[in-house]
Amino acid sequence: MRETDFVSGFARGLKVIEAFGEAQPRLTIAEAAKITDLDRATVRRSLLTLSELGYADYDGKFFTLTPKILRLGHAYLSATPLPALVQPYLDQLSEKAGQSASASVLDGTEVVYVARASQRRVMSINLMPGSRLPAYCASMGRVLLAALPEAEAHEILRRTELKANTPRTKTDPEELIEELRRVREQGYAVIDQELELGLCSIAVPLMNARGQVVAALNIGAPAAHVAASELAERYLPMLKETQGALRPLVQ
Amino acid sequence: MRETDFVSGFARGLKVIEAFGEAQPRLTIAEAAKITDLDRATVRRSLLTLSELGYADYDGKFFTLTPKILRLGHAYLSATPLPALVQPYLDQLSEKAGQSASASVLDGTEVVYVARASQRRVMSINLMPGSRLPAYCASMGRVLLAALPEAEAHEILRRTELKANTPRTKTDPEELIEELRRVREQGYAVIDQELELGLCSIAVPLMNARGQVVAALNIGAPAAHVAASELAERYLPMLKETQGALRPLVQ
DNA sequence: TCGATTTTGTGCGATATATGAACAAATGTC
DNA sequence: GACATTTGTTCATATATCGCACAAAATCGA
Numbered sequence: 001m002r003e004t005d006f007v008s009g010f011a012r013g014l015k016v017i018e019a020f021g022e023a024q025p026r027l028t029i030a031e032a033a034k035i036t037d038l039d040r041a042t043v044r045r046s047l048l049t050l051s052e053l054g055y056a057d058y059d060g061k062f063f064t065l066t067p068k069i070l071r072l073g074h075a076y077l078s079a080t081p082l083p084a085l086v087q088p089y090l091d092q093l094s095e096k097a098g099q100s101a102s103a104s105v106l107d108g109t110e111v112v113y114v115a116r117a118s119q120r121r122v123m124s125i126n127l128m129p130g131s132r133l134p135a136y137c138a139s140m141g142r143v144l145l146a147a148l149p150e151a152e153a154h155e156i157l158r159r160t161e162l163k164a165n166t167p168r169t170k171t172d173p174e175e176l177i178e179e180l181r182r183v184r185e186q187g188y189a190v191i192d193q194e195l196e197l198g199l200c201s202i203a204v205p206l207m208n209a210r211g212q213v214v215a216a217l218n219i220g221a222p223a224a225h226v227a228a229s230e231l232a233e234r235y236l237p238m239l240k241e242t243q244g245a246l247r248p249l250v251q
Numbered sequence: 252m253r254e255t256d257f258v259s260g261f262a263r264g265l266k267v268i269e270a271f272g273e274a275q276p277r278l279t280i281a282e283a284a285k286i287t288d289l290d291r292a293t294v295r296r297s298l299l300t301l302s303e304l305g306y307a308d309y310d311g312k313f314f315t316l317t318p319k320i321l322r323l324g325h326a327y328l329s330a331t332p333l334p335a336l337v338q339p340y341l342d343q344l345s346e347k348a349g350q351s352a353s354a355s356v357l358d359g360t361e362v363v364y365v366a367r368a369s370q371r372r373v374m375s376i377n378l379m380p381g382s383r384l385p386a387y388c389a390s391m392g393r394v395l396l397a398a399l400p401e402a403e404a405h406e407i408l409r410r411t412e413l414k415a416n417t418p419r420t421k422t423d424p425e426e427l428i429e430e431l432r433r434v435r436e437q438g439y440a441v442i443d444q445e446l447e448l449g450l451c452s453i454a455v456p457l458m459n460a461r462g463q464v465v466a467a468l469n470i471g472a473p474a475a476h477v478a479a480s481e482l483a484e485r486y487l488p489m490l491k492e493t494q495g496a497l498r499p500l501v502q
Numbered sequence: 503t504c505g506a507t508t509t510t511g512t513g514c515g516a517t518a519t520a521t522g523a524a525c526a527a528a529t530g531t532c
Numbered sequence: 533g534a535c536a537t538t539t540g541t542t543c544a545t546a547t548a549t550c551g552c553a554c555a556a557a558a559t560c561g562a
Contacts, residue, residue: 004512005299007549009519010264014304017323025330030539040540042520048256053265054359061540065327067356067363072268073324074381076316079276083379091369105318108305112318115379118342118368128338128366129379130321130328258519260549281509290551291510312558 009046012038016046017055017069026062073130082215083115083129085249086206089242090117090217096238099221102127103206105214106144109160111135114215133195136160136176137169139203140216142189146180147205147213153180169194188236192228199223202231204239208251215250217242260297263289267297268306268320277313324381333466334366334380336500337457340493341368341468347489350472353378354457356465357395360411362386365466384446387411387427388420390454391467393440397431398456398464404431420445439487443479450474453482455490459502466501468493 019027019035027035033043047063050056055069077083086103094101094117102116110132118127127133135141136157145153154177162171170176183189188204203218219235226234270278270286278286284294298314301307306320328334337354345352345368353367361383369378378384386392387408396404405428413422421427434440439455454469470486477485 004549005296006303007260007264007296007300009258009260009549010297010300011304012520013258013261013264014306014323017326020326020330022329025332028539029541033539039521041522041542044540045256045258045519046261049258049261052257053262055265065330067327067358067365069327070324070358070363070365070381071383072265073321074383075268075271076318076320077379077381078273079271079316081276087379107318107321112321114318114321128328128334129381130325132322132325255519260519263550279509280511292512292551293549295510296549 012036012042013046013049016043017050017065017072020065026064028062032063077114077129080114082250086215086217086246087115087117089246090115093117093217093219093238093242097219097221097235099219099226099235100127101217101219102140103215103217104140104144105216106135106141107132109135109156111138111141111144111216134160136162136171137165137191137194139189139191139201139220140218142180142183142191143203143205143216143218144213146183146189150177150180153177165195166193166197168192168197188232188239190228190231193223197223200226200228200231202235202239204236204243206243206250207247209248210251212251217246263287263293264297264300267294268301268316268323271316277315279313283314328365328380331365333501337466337468337497338366338368340497341366344368344468344470344489344493348470348472348486350470350477350486351378352468352470353391354466354468355391355395356467357386357392358383360386360407362389362392362395362467385411387413387422388416388442388445390440390442390452390471391469393431393434393442394454394456394467394469395464397434397440401428401431404428416446417444417448419443419448439483439490441479441482444474448474451477451479451482453486453490455487455494457494457501458498460499461502463502468497 015036016032019032029040029044029047032047033040036043047056051058051063055066057064057066090101090103100118102113104111104113113127113129113131115129116127135145145156157173157176164171170179188202190202192200199220200223201218201220203216205213206215206217208214217239219239266287267283270283280291280295280298283298284291287294298307302309302314305317307314307316341352341354351369353364355362355364364378364380364382366380367378386396396407408424408427415422421430439453441453443451450471451474452469452471454467456464457466457468459465468490470490
């Protein structure tokens with residue numbers, strides 16, 4: 001790609017949108033400039049543009065995003081057949097298991113939820129399509145990493161900040177690679193409170209007819225309700241069933 | 252705002268993202284140019300920029316959005332306290348009612364889902380946060396329109412393409428304004444298969460402590476299961492309860 | 503297979519944007 | 533209340549983008 005095939009004003013604007021987040025629901029020009037590491041004048045122009053287009057509100061001091069910004073993500077969710085395709089299966093799965101069921105794909109070092117059927121809140125975090133979790137300590141992340149060539153998985157782990165969310169979190173890259181091998185072999189991943197205390201989950205890969213892994217499916221359960229060691233026995237059959245039903249339908 | 256405070260390259264790029272959608276999951280440069288009504292060279296630069304940043308994939312012919320694009324909408328969902336706040340209440344509500352429960356806000360002529368607890372699929376359309384429905388024929392839309400000054404609601408209806416999705420859809424602006432008055436007075440809106448045959452719903456406004464309407468809550472049910480005339484009797488009490496519980500918590 | 507049609511890539515002049523410094527206004531501090 | 537600091541805004545100019553026109557490539561139909 002040539003230098004002139006890149007619209008830097010567009011790239012800067014997207015960076016400004018991403019500056020908003022859980023910790024910064026509203027931003028001043030200076031704050032957004034600091035987060036994005038862009039010039040204040042540039043950030044101001046991007047924010048005023050967002051505001052002019054209705055993607056942001058401006059009260060003279062703070063900018064906040066408006067729901068119109070959801071159109072951008074919705075362009076993906078509705079354009080990609082996968083979320084709509086798996087949703088009814090997740091609903092079934094969730095009802096049958098009496099637990100939350102989700103589907104996700106990998107984006108960099110993170111797992112991105114593309115569909116979810118929630119039974120009731122068991123996590124402190126609120127997950128919805130678009131939500132992200134670090135791949136190394138999520139069951140779907142393990143499954144998706146295991147599907148990659150080992151060198152690539154290694155590279156992703158190298159780029160990840162491997163922090164111990166709980167005392168049980170595996171943070172040693174070698175141990176994780178070893179775990180990925182196990183996951184690849186057995187065809188599923190179990191997480192026992194590595195992301196959050198009290199939460200276990202089990203995930204399987206979702207493959208297309210050609211055997212390529214296109215996403216992951218999981219069931220999450222409170223540790224108080226189901227021991228991690230029972231997860232496979234209890235939920236693996238229905239996950240496998242869903243996996244098999246979806247296989248000829250995706251891609 | 253001055254002319255020079257607007258970054259048109261950014262605005263054009265956002266338009267290109269929105270060109271993707273259900274009917275157009277993958278676009279060539281020429282297609283995107285036609286949809287956005289932008290110059291091909293401009294669209295090409297925007298798409299290559301998206302691809303360079305990892306927001307899109309390019310196979311030399313077609314561009315498709317990647318899940319990374321969800322970061323943009325997620326910036327809103329995680330930055331706005333409302334979705335996370337109402338989600339547990341929707342889960343409860345949904346479980347208690349045995350039907351889907353959702354929360355939405357108004358964006359232009361459309362209702363945008365910001366949170367949802369689905370019980371099982373009853374509609375042909377798959378709703379998720381970010382999904383949009385025309386306000387005039389959705390229960391939450393009626394409630395949100397009713398909360399506006401009448402002139403503003405009128406203006407929105409004027410801008411809306413009032414099409415009859417089903418034989419029951421109300422499409423006459425005067426009739427709709429009259430209906431909005433009724434909704435305002437009774438404090439809830441009932442839709443009887445105006446959006447899709449076989450689907451009814453009931454919605455109430457979600458107000459903050461100051462009495463300002465910040466969103467709408469609804470319960471949707473298959474017409475075969477619950478007659479529209481029974482909706483209020485059956486679900487209004489629990490909707491009101493949720494409304495009351497959330498009132499001191501929002502904004 | 504060939505020509506017609508559509509789509510894509512590129513060079514260039516006109517136009518729009520980014521930059522960084524300077525200033526003004528607001529905010530925080532003592 | 534005065535000083536220091538941060539923040540928002542403006543401006544001139546260097547730089548980058550836009551959109552047109554044309555060329556090249558791909559696609560389509562007969």
